[in-house]
Amino acid sequence: MKRAKQVTIYDIAKNVQVSPATVSRALKDHYSISKETIQNVKKAAKQMGYFPNTPASSLRSKKTNTIGVMVSRINRPFISTLISGVEEVANSKGYHVFIAQSEDMTQKEISNARAMFSARVDGLIVSLAMETHDYGHFDVFLDSGTPLVFVDRVPANMAADKVVVDNYEAAFKMTQHLIEQGCNRIAHFGGAQHRDVYRLRKEGYLAALKQHNLPIDESLMIYSNLGAEEGLEMTQRLFDLPVPPDAIFSANDTAAVSAIQFAKDKGIAIPKELAVAGFNNDRLASIIAPALTTVANPAFDLGKAAASQLFAQREENDMVASNTTVLKTELIVRESSLKKGR
Amino acid sequence: MKRAKQVTIYDIAKNVQVSPATVSRALKDHYSISKETIQNVKKAAKQMGYFPNTPASSLRSKKTNTIGVMVSRINRPFISTLISGVEEVANSKGYHVFIAQSEDMTQKEISNARAMFSARVDGLIVSLAMETHDYGHFDVFLDSGTPLVFVDRVPANMAADKVVVDNYEAAFKMTQHLIEQGCNRIAHFGGAQHRDVYRLRKEGYLAALKQHNLPIDESLMIYSNLGAEEGLEMTQRLFDLPVPPDAIFSANDTAAVSAIQFAKDKGIAIPKELAVAGFNNDRLASIIAPALTTVANPAFDLGKAAASQLFAQREENDMVASNTTVLKTELIVRESSLKKGR
DNA sequence: TTGTAGGCGTTATCAT
DNA sequence: ATGATAACGCCTACAA
Numbered sequence: 001m002k003r004a005k006q007v008t009i010y011d012i013a014k015n016v017q018v019s020p021a022t023v024s025r026a027l028k029d030h031y032s033i034s035k036e037t038i039q040n041v042k043k044a045a046k047q048m049g050y051f052p053n054t055p056a057s058s059l060r061s062k063k064t065n066t067i068g069v070m071v072s073r074i075n076r077p078f079i080s081t082l083i084s085g086v087e088e089v090a091n092s093k094g095y096h097v098f099i100a101q102s103e104d105m106t107q108k109e110i111s112n113a114r115a116m117f118s119a120r121v122d123g124l125i126v127s128l129a130m131e132t133h134d135y136g137h138f139d140v141f142l143d144s145g146t147p148l149v150f151v152d153r154v155p156a157n158m159a160a161d162k163v164v165v166d167n168y169e170a171a172f173k174m175t176q177h178l179i180e181q182g183c184n185r186i187a188h189f190g191g192a193q194h195r196d197v198y199r200l201r202k203e204g205y206l207a208a209l210k211q212h213n214l215p216i217d218e219s220l221m222i223y224s225n226l227g228a229e230e231g232l233e234m235t236q237r238l239f240d241l242p243v244p245p246d247a248i249f250s251a252n253d254t255a256a257v258s259a260i261q262f263a264k265d266k267g268i269a270i271p272k273e274l275a276v277a278g279f280n281n282d283r284l285a286s287i288i289a290p291a292l293t294t295v296a297n298p299a300f301d302l303g304k305a306a307a308s309q310l311f312a313q314r315e316e317n318d319m320v321a322s323n324t325t326v327l328k329t330e331l332i333v334r335e336s337s338l339k340k341g342r
Numbered sequence: 343m344k345r346a347k348q349v350t351i352y353d354i355a356k357n358v359q360v361s362p363a364t365v366s367r368a369l370k371d372h373y374s375i376s377k378e379t380i381q382n383v384k385k386a387a388k389q390m391g392y393f394p395n396t397p398a399s400s401l402r403s404k405k406t407n408t409i410g411v412m413v414s415r416i417n418r419p420f421i422s423t424l425i426s427g428v429e430e431v432a433n434s435k436g437y438h439v440f441i442a443q444s445e446d447m448t449q450k451e452i453s454n455a456r457a458m459f460s461a462r463v464d465g466l467i468v469s470l471a472m473e474t475h476d477y478g479h480f481d482v483f484l485d486s487g488t489p490l491v492f493v494d495r496v497p498a499n500m501a502a503d504k505v506v507v508d509n510y511e512a513a514f515k516m517t518q519h520l521i522e523q524g525c526n527r528i529a530h531f532g533g534a535q536h537r538d539v540y541r542l543r544k545e546g547y548l549a550a551l552k553q554h555n556l557p558i559d560e561s562l563m564i565y566s567n568l569g570a571e572e573g574l575e576m577t578q579r580l581f582d583l584p585v586p587p588d589a590i591f592s593a594n595d596t597a598a599v600s601a602i603q604f605a606k607d608k609g610i611a612i613p614k615e616l617a618v619a620g621f622n623n624d625r626l627a628s629i630i631a632p633a634l635t636t637v638a639n640p641a642f643d644l645g646k647a648a649a650s651q652l653f654a655q656r657e658e659n660d661m662v663a664s665n666t667t668v669l670k671t672e673l674i675v676r677e678s679s680l681k682k683g684r
Numbered sequence: 685t686t687g688t689a690g691g692c693g694t695t696a697t698c699a700t
Numbered sequence: 701a702t703g704a705t706a707a708c709g710c711c712t713a714c715a716a
Contacts, residue, residue, distance in 0.1 A: 006486070008709055019687045024711060032685060049482065054461045055406065056709035058397035059692050075422035084417055087443065096457060099441050101429065115438060118396045140391065144348070228625070257629060264631075283570070287599060289606075289631045350693055361703045366695060374701055398693035401708050 007050040015044045027052070058120060067310060068098045068121040070112050072129055072153075076254075077282045078299045079127070082152065085303020086125055093311060095122070102129040104225060113137040123147035123310040125303075128155060130192045130225055147313035151306040156196050161313060162324040163306045167197050170295045170329040171204025174249055174277050177293070177331060179212050181339040183247035183275050187220040187238050189231070189255045198223075201251045201279065220245055224255075231258025239266070246274060247337070253278035253285045253294055260288055260336060275337040290335035298327050349392040357386045369394070400462060409652060410440045410463040412454050414471055414495075418596075419624045420641045421469070424494065427645020428467055435653060437464070444471040446567060455479040465489035465652040467645075470497060472567055475536045489655035493648040498538050503655060504666040505648045509539050512637045512671040513546025516591055516619050519635070519673060521554050523681040525589035525617050529562040529580050531573070531597045540565075543593045543621065562587055566597070573600025581608070588616060589679070595620035595627045595636055602630055602678060617679040632677035640669050 009023040016023070018037060026033045026041035044050075058064040067090055071079050087097050098121060100112035109129045116124055117140050124141055128150070135155050141148045142160075154162040178186050188205050191198030202221065209216055219241060224230040231254060238245055239262075250256035256278030263270050270276060270290050278285055278294040285292035305325050351365040358365070360379060368375045368383035386392075400406040409432055413421050429439050440463060442454035451471045458466055459482050466483055470492070477497050483490045484502075496504040520528050530547050533540030544563065551558055561583060566572035573596060580586055581604075592598035598620030605612050612618060612632050620627055620636040627634035647667050 006709090009711095010709080020709090021688075021711080022686055025686090034685060037685080049485075051456065051460045051482065053401070053709050055397040055400035056692090057711075059395070059401050059694085059708090060710045060712085062692075064397065073426070074416055075419060075426055077417060080417035080422055084415070084443070096440075096442070096461075098438075100438070101426070114393065118393045119438075120395065120397060140393065143391075261629070284626060284629060287603070287626060288629050348693090352693080362693090363695080363704080364702055366693095367702085376701060379701080395693050398708090399695075401692090401710090402694045402696080404708075 006053070007045075007048045008053070009050075012041060012044050012048060012050060015048065016040050062120070064120050064122055065094060066096045066098050066119065066121050067123040067125065067307070068100065068116040068119070070100045070102060070109065070116065070124065070126045072104045072127065073101050074099065077284075078152075078252075078280050078297060081299035082127070082303040082306075085300040085305075086307045087303075088300075089304050089307035089311070102132075104130040106132045106134075110137045113140075117141065117144075117146070121146070123149070123313070125306045125310060126150050128153040128195065130195060133194045147310045149306045149310045149313070151302055153195055153197050156194065156199075159322045161309055161322055163302055163309060163327070164197070164324065165297060165302070165327050165329045167200035168204040168207075170279070170331070171201040171249070171251075172208045173204075173331050174279075174293075174295060175205045175208035176212070177333065178247045178249060178275055178277060178337060179208065179214065181247075181271070181275055181337055183339070184214055185217075185220070185243065185245045186214070186247040186249060187222070187245035189226060189234050189248060189250035189252075189259075190221060190223045191226050191251050193223065198251050205249055226250070226252045226255045228254055228258050231255030232262050235259045235262040239268075244274075247276070248274065249277045251279050253280045253282045253292060256292055256294070256336075257284050257288050260290070260292065271335065271337050271339050275339060277337050281332055285332075286334070288336075293334045293337035294332050296330040296332050298329070301327055348395070349387075349390050350395070351392075353390060354383060354386050354392060357390065358382050404462070406462050406464055407436060408438045408440050408461065408463050409465040409467065409649070410442065410458040410461070412442045412444060412451065412458065412466065412468045414446045414469065415443050416441065419626075420494075420594075420622050420639060423641035424469070424645040424648075427642040427647075428649045429645075430642075431646050431649035431653070444474075446472040448474045448476075452479045455482075459483065459486075459488070463488070465491070465655070467648045467652060468492050470495040470537065472534045472537060489652045491648045491652045491655070493644055495537055495539050498536065498541075501664045503651055503664055505644055505651060505669070506539070506666065507639060507644070507669050507671045509542035510546040510549075512621070512673070513543040513591070513593075514550045515546075515673050516621075516635075516637060517547045517550035518554070519675065520589045520591060520617055520619060520679060521550065521556065523589075523613070523617060523679055525681070526556055527559075527562070527585065527587045528556070528589040528591060529564070529587035531568060531576050531590060531592035531594075531601075532563060532565045533568050533593050535565065540593050547591055568592070568594045568597040570596055570600050573597030574604050577601045577604040581610075586616075589618070590616065591619045593621050595622045595624045595634060598634055598636070598678075599626050599630050602632070602634065613677065613679050613681050617681060619679050623674055627674075628676070630678075635676045635679035636674050638672040638674050640671070643669055 009020045012023045013020045026038045102109035149161040151163045222234045281294045281296040285294045351362045354365045355362045368380045444451035491503040493505045564576045623636045623638040627636045
């Protein structure tokens, strides 16, 4: 229950003996207002406990100074770091960030998109939910000309701004590394295959197998949401096979770490009997023993790039249809894959 | 650059041949509007691509349906999980959550508080920055009657709603556990001591030492922000002492894990030569080898409780000065402290 | 350099 | 069950 009613520019105007318009301008250091008036206004504003009313300002100016970020869930190191990157750029431009989690449910993503548009965010950055394959809920942003950038989990077959890493190449190199370490029965933990980021990781993996003339065995490819639980289950399934794999390349670190835990639990030697590699380079990867070989995924820079591209969109002329930024990854080789030493 | 101008309730009104007021009511299922009109309005709204203008609605109704959450940083498991708890409750009541990070800087916290108030959030949940010790920037919420709840890192000496765990008791039990394992030179990694949560953990630690007649040695207590880097440095300092400790009780898992890493690196046996205990029960704790003894901190429930208490505040009569909810913790004993077995 | 006045889209009040 | 009207707080042409 509110008590004191809020201070408005009218109150300040009365106090300083100028018009509300002057107050409005003075508070934003408008060039046409005298230094003195600006000082007086600001002093009064402070003393009276004035706080601008953002909704009112947004309504009138059609600018909210807010950008939206939609992700699967924030309690994953990769995602929360990515968001920090977005915030860094946004805050430096005087924008705030509105975050929404889909929990990997398309339905929640749709409702979040609605809420974001209703809030009239000045731009939207999206990393898609695992299962989303219809992108109609983003049309309203395109139609209204609201800047929209996809990052990491981007849509296939949609002309839109995107910021990604070269997942194919990273996966190819990682698989090649495992092959060079002497593995020839390499399993893969993948995410939903209509999600480009996961499809490309699998394709890079397949390409490396082919290039080295290794057989392709469907029973070695398992798909899930790549959570910690799922990682254990997937590993169990692999070791229920008549011939278990001698390596696992997981599309994320969470599941890879579970694989290591499973192996340790069952007395399977890593990397001797089973080499393991992940993707992301979470802190977990360097802490588990043996330390996890993985791909350094530049989460913070992805966030920064996505935000930068969002702001760039507003300046661009309308001829630019779409723009994809690709950031670099790096292979991080640790003990979990070193059968031969370096 | 926006193109199509937005659809408003006026457009719908014209289309359906009713007044804007009726449209407004129909869209919210107002009881006085006929089923038929409601249907017509909603159908037209959908077909015309109508999205309510939240800023306009907020301005007029003085309700934003948004609550703010201010934390140090979201890319920590404890924090992001806590936020998920807040979201669960908030979303179930039709509220959205606005998140701001202080990065443990008081200055940023102050500016975030301003932004939150300007956005006219309907309530605010705060976990304080490490260094904050003046709480004046929250006065405006109290004065205006905006519900305010502190969680985890709560202010000392301030009559306000709080949600915490019993840090003193948890720390006492943990220290006692270390003593029972035969440790008698127990070090402590603490956070800023004006932050209740860290002060109480230290006091619990001290109380346990006293109760067991162990000497108190200031050189064994080190304070920092408890990051991964700091954890290594603090451990280094302990092992530079003439007589290093035989146990470390860290006020969080991050620094505790660093201590284990340091020990492994230097060939110090855990728990034989050095027992280690943390606080929070992050996933890290169960993954590092040896697994980390720690205190299960109910992050998700803290978030849920904070949000529930926030919504409860609005109903309460004004006589209630303040309310503190205390949640349970649990000692999680793992290998890192088991000198004697269980 | 400052003031006047109208309107942003919605909802609350009062009327019918 | 529905309409007319004013107001929420701010911004911005246009005027002075």
